[in-house]
Amino acid sequence: MAVPIYIGYEFxxxxxxxxxxxxxxxxxxAGFESFVENNEGLTAYIQKEDWNAFILDGINILKSSEFAITYSFNEIEQTNWNAEWENNFKPIVVDDLVTVRAPFHDKPDTKYDLIIEPKMSFGTGHHETTHMMIQHxxxxxxxxxxxLDMGCGxxxxxxxxEKVGANSLDAIDIDNWCYINSLENVERNKCKYISVYEGDVSLLKDQKYDVTIANINRNILLNDIPTYAKHLTKNxxxxxxxxxxxxxPLIEAKCEMNMxxxxxxxxxxxxxxxxxxN
Known part of the structure; x- marks a missing residue:
């Protein structure tokens, strides 16, 4: 499989x-796959094959008078990206129980050792949202x-x-790179019960889950909460x-509407x- 080339936008x-x-x-x-927020805005990545010079024409917020948004962009060489994340990806420890590390880091003493090679995917535990989901x-x-892990990154x-005892797991992400990366990380951690799929909630048919995990942006959650509720078991x-x-308040109200x-x-x-x- 050819390694994709990415265009990075600094907003x-x-x-x-x-x-x-x-x-x-x-x-x-619009097709952007990965986002990294910072103190000034964010960096957004899109595969070069999906990019064109008019990619931002349909981004309405750039035309809003309420916000001042400027940007620049450049092509990112994959070798440079890999070197950058290897240099900056440090192991993290959550509640002294879980270590999330890269394959080149030393094995930790914590109870759970998660070996993750993130590449262009989201979810290493460094971001606050992933850290909190690990705590849950x-x-x-x-x-x-x-x-069910929706937006699995x-x-x-x-x-x-799986490591804490789940024995039937579906991991779904709409992004092809996340799908591939999840498959690699599932194999890397010798997991036996995780099935990885590329897509969104439309993949769910008659399945029922005891637990659903969704670490996605607010708008997608508000749209998909009714589907999550429909596919949860009692309690x-x-x-x-x-x-x-x-x-x-928005999230809670939508959830209350769905019991x-x-x-x-x-x-x-x-x-x-x-x-x-439930």
């Missing part, structure tokens, strides 16, 4: 919110449970869920992240992660 956004969140959602619909998994009983959450658990504390009750909140920085029960 400077003022004020940051809600503009950054809106920008990510619009860029996602550690705090809850997954033994013998069926699990690197597959890190599904991999941890099933839904863990959500990928949004800010100010978004909780899901909020039972726990974790906060890290401006980000939150919520636990609902």
């Amino acid at each position: 400077k956004v003022n004020p940051l919110q809600p503009a950054t969140e809106i920008l990510i959602a619009e860029l996602g619909y 998994i550690l705090k809850n009983d997954f033994k013998g449970k069926s699990v 690197t597959g890190v959450l599904a991999i941890l869920a 099933g658990l839904l863990f959500l992240s990928g949004f800010y504390e100010k978004d909780i 899901l009750k909020l039972v726990e909140k974790i906060k890290r920085g401006d980000w939150v992660s919520l636990k609902f029960i």
Whole structure:
């Protein structure tokens, strides 16, 4: 398989919110695959084969008078990208129980050792939302449970869920690179019960899950929560992240409409992660 070449866009956004969140959602619909937020805005990546000089013409927020958004872009050589993440990807430890590390890091002493090679995919535990979802998994009983990991990214959450006892897991991501990367990481961690699929909630037919994990942006969650609820077992658990504390009323209201009750909140920085029960 040929290694894809990426175009990277550096966006400077003022004020940051809600503009950054809106920008990510619009860029996602335009074909951008990966996003890294920073103090000035964000970096967005799209495969060169999917890029054209008019790719931003349909990004409406760039035309808004409410926000000042500037950008620049350049082609990223894959070899340079790999060297960069190897230099900057440090192992992380969550609650002294889980280590998320790259294959070239030393084996840790923690109970759970997750070996993740993220490449262009999202989800190493460094971002607040992934970190909080890991905390949720550690705090809850997954033994013998069926699990859905929507927007699986690197597959890190599904991999941890299996390691803590889940024995039937589906990991789904709409991004081809995430799908491939998840397959690699599932194999790398010698997981036996995880099936990885490329797509979205439309893949779900008659399946029922004891636990659903969804670490995706707010707009996608609001659209897909009814489907998550439909595919939960009685007393099933839904863990959500990928949004800010100010978004909780919207998320909670949508969940309540679908008979899901909020039972726990974790906060890290401006980000939150919520636990609902069916």
